[in-house]
Each structure stands twice: as structure tokens, then as C-alpha cells.
């Protein structure tokens with residue numbers, strides 16, 4: 001057990017526990033598995049050296065490559081299991097005086113008012129303004145990459161509502177501070193405010209606030225309605241910057257009680273021109289870093305995706321339990337909270353919760369150098385994003401940070417509050433902010449290369465975190481039992497695959513770059529275990545190759561009565577069986593010890609195959625094309641709009657195959673191919689001469705894939721709903737699969 005003392009007392013602000021029993025079991029299993037892998041590779045290599053015919057060599061090479069890739073990825077994965085750590089924080093032990101708490105800037109990014117409903121975005125903004133933190137020390141910056149008037153006018157309504165909502169929450173200690181979640185009837189404790197106010201008083205206040213809430217809702221709806229006309233004529237990719245400090249325009253003082261004020265709220269739509277790359281979210285965040293840098297310059301920044309509302313208002317103080325701990329703070333770059341989602345069903349057929357990532361992998365990395373930056377829900381130290389500025393003189397700083405004297409002067413001194421909520425905003429400050437939000441500002445500077453959020457990859461979070469860890473910074477994973485943030489996650493196959501495609505393209509882009517994690521990580525200050533963890537994430541798209549190989553070659557060889565695996569009577573067969581069982585059980589263990597069910601395990605196995613032949617495959621191809629310059633990087637935002645029909649299928653646990661043929665064709669073709677080969681192969685063995693013993697491995701593999709593909713088969717044959725597999729895709733895939741089978745017969749006989 002590790003602990004750290006708070007400055008004011010001897011009591012620790014946080015403690016951490018290493019899960020020793022889990023680590024021991026994991027290490028034991030890893031050893032067993034590793035031995036089997038070595039045996040397998042030995043077997044495969046001796047097979048190849050003694051291979052008789054060119055056709056068997058031709059098939060053994062890809063199989064060996066597949067086995068090597070699987071083994072490498074497996075090896076990297078073991079690093080997550082080495083030393084899992086869990087942490088507890090004690091925010092109550094933070095110093096009581098407001099002065100001791102550092103200011104925080106909150107960044108909320110939104111980009112498309114059609115895919116990201118403004119009502120949801122506003123709820124995120126308001127929940128952030130209502131964090132349990134001194135309002136004078138909190139400033140919320142909203143980046144609008146859509147440059148939409150809808151967002152700007154909705155923000156004004158949000159600011160009006162926040163003026164009564166924030167004091168209400170503070171006064172009565174409201175736990176759920178996202179207004180939509182609160183008023184949609186989430187059970188809420190009606191505790192007193194600690195000042196002896198009665199329940200009656202609470203009810204009266206609540207009714208007043210509810211009336212304001214309805215007003216807020218109407219204003220946003222109206223803004224959306226009025227904005228519909230402008231959306232058609234406005235070009236979100238070609239416009240000048242707009243920055244506005246949202247001031248309260250209402251005059252009633254009814255809710256302004258005591259010291260409680262509202263945090264500062266700033267709207268930022270950076271300049272966009274078709275001729276300048278805007279670098280998606282990373283570009284938006286860097287503009288916010290600069291604009292907030294001259295306005296409030298808080299030493300800590302909380303980054304939120306527009307749909308990730310603050311569910312537990314104490315997250316800021318929890319994060320400060322780490323950032324204010326003198327023993328770790330000098331090296332600590334960020335505190336990451338898990339991404340959690342409110343839209344998921346029990347079954348979670350699309351693994352929207354990203355279970356292994358947030359439940360197995362991040363705690364594992366927390367025991368090494370800290371979790372990977374995960375895009376949303378992290379409190380990062382501004383200094384970590386700026387790099388070492390103390391050794392640079394003014395001309396050097398200008399070269400890195402650009403031409404703004406104002407900004408440079410703030411870079412050197414953190415923690416200077418420049419702009420006070422409610423006060424008049426100086427004109428020259430606003431002018432400077434607009435200058436900082438121009439496309440041309442970053443030209444020939446180090447933004448996105450050495451400072452700020454990194455541009456090299458569309459998974460800016462992964463890459464920025466990687467570079468920080470390479471420089472020796474650490475991070476901490478904080479997983480309180482109440483989710484700190486809640487967002488929405490795709491609940492249909494298409495969005496899941498598009499999103500995963502983007503991530504995997506971004507990750508593989510990093511593999512192909514000069515920052516390839518396994519090589520670059522080792523050359524930097526990163527430990528071996530941490531490097532392996534980063535390596536695993538980046539190599540994951542490569543799962544596509546083995547899955548393609550192992551769902552075609554063994555099947556086609558089975559169909560032709562040719563064996564690729566040792567006979568069931570040979571001791572080598574055990575090696576393959578052991579590896580298969582060990583990896584399935586390893587996965588099952590990870591699911592069960594982290595509170596999952598067998599159903600979840602099963603879902604994840606199926607989804608892994610589906611993703612491998614679609615999102616991972618296209619991710620790799622996309623990254624290769626992007627790296628050679630044949631394609632431009634793109635960031636298709638995930639839709640946050642809820643479709644009732646879709647949700648119905650999702651809740652029933654039925655995969656929604658209503659997706660593009662690009663995704664569906666490979667899945668269906670492989671399923672059909674596997675079925676044809678399995679039945680053809682079995683017929684061949686039983687009717688003609690064939691050896692069950694020799695073909696056992698391939699039959700078992702094929703049966704396993706067949707069982708896995710039941711939902712697809714059901715979608716082809718029985719389902720009638722709109723999520724079934726369209727017959728056009730089935731027909732095309734059937735023809736394709738038949739051609740491949742016939743081709744193999746011609747080739748292999």
C-alpha cells in the first residue's frame with residue numbers, strides 16, 4: 001500500500017492497492033501460455049523446413065505469419081496484467097480554504113449540431129459549470145468546430161440557467177448536476193444543505209429551478225429551430241473566428257445568494273479555411289489552450305467530449321487529491337477517469353463500454369507509468385502540454401508558441417487569473433483571443449508537434465499521452481464507484497465500426513510513423529512494460545491479418561482434404577489445443593474478475609471477429625494509404641442522436657446489420673465460406689476417404705467459427721426486422737464464397 005500525505009495533516013489524500021493475487025494468477029498463466037507458444041513456433045518452423053510441396057509452403061507461410069502476429073500481440077498484452085493497481089481518494093481531506101485550490105479550465109469540444117444535439121451539449125456545459133469547486137476558480141470554454149449560431153445562442157440560454165442551477169446545486173448538495181438527468185427523475189437524495197434549511201424550502205427552490213429549466217429547454221429548442229435555416233447556407237469549413245465571453249443578460253437577482261457565483265463561460269469558434277488543415281479535435285483543443293491561456297490561464301485543464309456530462313461533481317476535487325500531492329505532483333501530467341456511458345444495455349452487444357480497456361488495461365498501466373490519455377474525462381496539467389519553457393528565452397518561446405506577446409507572457413507564469421466572471425471584458429483581450437484562434441497562427445510553430453495536443457494521428461489522445469509518457473511524465477487512473485462522467489456510446493453496428501475504424505486507422509498510423517511505439521518508446525524514458533502496453537494498443541489493428549487467415553485457409557484446406565494442423569493423436573495437437581483454451585479462458589477470467597458475465601465474454605469474442613475483418617482491416621488500409629499520402633486523414637464524428645427503432649433492436653440484444661456493404665460483405669462472405677467448407681469438408685471425410693484424426697483441428701476451428709457466426713446466419717436466414725442482412729449482400733457474398741471455394745479446388749488438387 002502506498003500513501004501520500006495532505007499538506008495540512010498527516011492523513012493521506014489518496015491510497016493505492018496492488019492487486020497481488022490477481023497479478024500472481026496472471027503471471028502463472030502467462031508462463032504456461034508462453035511455453036506453449038514457443039512449442040507451437042518450434043513445430044511450425046520444423047513443418048516449414050520439411051514441407052514437401054510448394055502449395056503447402058504457400059499456405060504455411062501466412063499461417064506462420066498469423067501465429068507470429070497473434071503471439072506478439074499476446075506478449076504485449078501481458079504487460080497490462082503484470083501489476084494492476086486500484087486507487088481511492090479522500091477529497092474531504094483537501095485543505096478547506098478556497099485559496100488552496102488551484103483554478104481549473106474546462107474544455108468542451110463540439111463540432112456538428114446535427115450529429116451532436118445542442119441540448120445534450122448544453123447539459124454537458126451546465127454540468128461542468130456546476131462542478132463541486134469554487135465557481136470563481138472554474139472557467140468553461142466551449143469549442144465549436146461547427147461555428148454554429150445554434151451553439152452560441154444555446155450557450156446564452158445555458159448561462160442564464162446556470163445562474164440559478166449552480167447556486168441551487170451548491171446550496172442543497174445536489175449529487176446529479178446534469179440538469180437533464182436530474183429532472184428526468186433520477187432518484188436523488190434530498191439531503192439538507194447543511195445550513196438547517198428545511199425540506200420544504202428545498203421543494204420550493206426546486207420548483208423555481210424547474211421552471212427555469214423548462215425555459216432553458218425551450219430556448220435551446222428555439223435556437224435549433226431558428227438555426228435550421230442558417231445551417232444550409234453556412235459553411236463550417238470556411239469562416240472567421242468568433243470568440244465571446246458569455247455574460248449574463250438577465251437582470252433578476254433572485255438566485256444570486258451569498259458568495260456563490262457562476263463560473264466564466266466562453267464560446268470559441270476558431271477560424272477555418274479549406275486551405276489550412278484544422279487537425280480536428282486536437283486543433284480545437286490547442287486553440288482553447290491559447291485562448292484560455294490569456295484569459296484565465298488555469299494550471300489545470302479538464303477536457304470533455306460534448307456528450308460527456310459530469311455525473312459526479314466531486315471529480316475535480318478527487319483529481320486534486322493527486323495533483324496536490326507533493327510526492328507525485330512534480331511528475332504527474334494527468335488524472336484520467338474512465339469513460340462511462342448512460343446509453344448502454346446490460347448485454348452491451350457492441351462492447352460500447354470498452355470493457356477491457358477501462359477495466360483491465362488502464363488499471364494495469366496504472367501500476368506501471370499510468371493509463372493512456374483517453375480523450376475525455378481527464379484533468380491535465382497545462383505545464384505538461386507546454387513542455388519545458390524555463391530554459392527558453394523570449395525569441396525561442398515565440399518560435400515555439402507563436403507571435404502573441406500576451407500569450408508568451410502567460411506561458412512563463414501559470415496560475416494568474418486574468419479575467420473575472422461578470423466583469424467587463426477588455427476589447428484588446430478579445431482581439432488578441434481572435435488573433436490566437438486564426439488558422440495562420442500556428443504556421444511554423446511547434447503547436448501539435450512538440451507542444452499542445454499532437455497532430456500526427458487522429459487518435460490525438462493516444463498519441464499525446466504517448467509523447468508525455470515518453471518524456472517521463474506519469475499519469476494516474478481514478479475509478480470511483482460513482483461514474484465521474486457519463487457519455488453516449490454507439491448502439492448500432494455501423495457507428496461502432498465507423499468509430500473503431502477511425503481509432504484503428506489512427507493507431508496504425510502511429511505504428512507506421514517514426515514514433516512507432518515499440519521502437520520509439522524503448523528509445524525514450526519509457527519502461528519496457530509501459531512500452532508493451534502502448535505497443536499492444538497500436539498493434540491491435542493487426543489482428544485483422546490472423547483473423548482473415550484463420551477464417552479462410554484452414555477452411556479451404558479442410559474442403560480439399562488437406563491438413564494444416566497435427567493429427568489429434570500427436571502430442572503437438574495438445575500444444576494448439578492448450579493455446580486455444582488458454583487464450584479463451586484468459587479472456588473469460590478477465591471478464592469474470594471484473595464483474596462481467598459469460599454472456600459478455602461471448603459477445604466480446606464475436607465482436608472481436610467482426611471488428612477484425614472490418615474496422616481493424618479498414619483501419620490498417622486507411623493508415624497505409626494516409627501514410628503514403630494517397631488519402632487525407634479524416635475524423636467522422638460519432639452520431640449522438642438516438643433512433644428509437646434502433647434502440648429497440650439494441651435492447652433485444654440483436655445485432656443491427658443495417659450497415660454499409662463495405663462492412664457487411666466481408667463478414668457475410670467469411671461466414672458463408674466457413675459454413676460451405678465445414679459441411680463440404682465433413683462430407684468429403686465421411687463419404688470419400690479421409691482421416692478424421694488428421695482434420696480434427698481444422699474441423700474444430702471451423703465449428704467454433706460456425707457457432708460464433710450464429711447471429712449472422714440468423715440475420716441471413718430468419719430475421720424479418722430492418723436489421724436483417726439484405727438479400728443483395730447475401731447473394732453477392734454467396735457467389736464470392738463459392739468462387740473462392742471452386743478456385744481453391746482448382747488450385748489445391
Ligand SMILES: O=c1ccn([C@@H]2O[C@H](COP(=O)(O)OP(=O)(O)O[C@H]3O[C@H](CO)[C@@H](O)[C@H](O)[C@H]3O)[C@@H](O)[C@H]2O)c(=O)[nH]1
Nearest residue numbers: 109110111145280281284305306375376458459499637638
Ligand atoms: O473536428 C472535430 C472532430 C471532433 N471534435 C470533437 O471531438 C469529440 C469526440 O468526437 P466523437 O465523435 O465523440 O468521437 P469518439 O470516437 O466517440 O471519441 C473518442 O475518440 C476520439 C479520438 O478518435 C477522442 O478524441 C475522444 O475523446 C474519444 O472519446 C466530440 O466532442 C467532437 O465534437 C471536434 O471538436 N472537432
Ligand SMILES: [Mn+2]
Nearest residue numbers: 305307488638
Ligand atoms: Mn464520443
